[in-house]
Amino acid sequence: MRSFLLIKTHPGIEKAAFDRLQTLPEVREVHLITGEFDLLVALESPEQTYETEIDPRRQVIEVVVEKIRKLGGIVDTRTIIPIESRMRNTSTTGRPTVRGFVFIQSDAGRTKDIVTRLAELPEVRGVHRLFGKSDILAELEVEKSFVLPPPQHIASLVEGKISKFPGVRDTNTYVPLESFVK
Numbered sequence: 001m002r003s004f005l006l007i008k009t010h011p012g013i014e015k016a017a018f019d020r021l022q023t024l025p026e027v028r029e030v031h032l033i034t035g036e037f038d039l040l041v042a043l044e045s046p047e048q049t050y051e052t053e054i055d056p057r058r059q060v061i062e063v064v065v066e067k068i069r070k071l072g073g074i075v076d077t078r079t080i081i082p083i084e085s086r087m088r089n090t091s092t093t094g095r096p097t098v099r100g101f102v103f104i105q106s107d108a109g110r111t112k113d114i115v116t117r118l119a120e121l122p123e124v125r126g127v128h129r130l131f132g133k134s135d136i137l138a139e140l141e142v143e144k145s146f147v148l149p150p151p152q153h154i155a156s157l158v159e160g161k162i163s164k165f166p167g168v169r170d171t172n173t174y175v176p177l178e179s180f181v182k
Helices: 014-021 056-071 111-120 150-160
Strands: 002-009 027-032 039-044 074-080 084-087 097-106 124-129 136-143 168-174 178-181
Touching: 002 014, 002 056, 002 124, 014 027, 014 039, 014 056, 027 097, 039 056, 056 074, 084 111, 097 111, 097 150, 097 178, 111 124, 111 136, 136 150, 150 168
Parallel strands: none
Antiparallel strands: 002 039, 002 074, 027 039, 027 178, 084 124, 097 136, 097 168, 124 136
């Protein structure tokens, strides 16, 4: 199960927290971002099986409470556990890529249609239906290029396509300054 965590740190320790998070086995990605939060973390836990009674959502909460919040310097966290996820591997060329994360608010009753349209875009690595203020999280992955730098490529994709999908009310986009991916 893939889940996400937005982290706000004390000023000046963002990079130290970025480095410490990489050592945790449940952490698959750490992204240094700007805005209300300083870090965006992708966590993965095994899906629940018949052999185990452990709920993967409970595992996520335990990792956040027992490991991440105790790293020191963490001011605030926001845990995001998707209702449903669609993932695919878009890195087939072997070229360097950059990730982007788009939180989407949709009109009532339009979320599933938007998820379907997002999943059709070649730059979309994952689409997650969410609880809360944002209805959808789209994980984007674009190749690094000198012609169109990744932040502009992601902005162009969000402004030119995603925000124009019927039912998209608002978007909030993060393009990491630095990323670590296991």
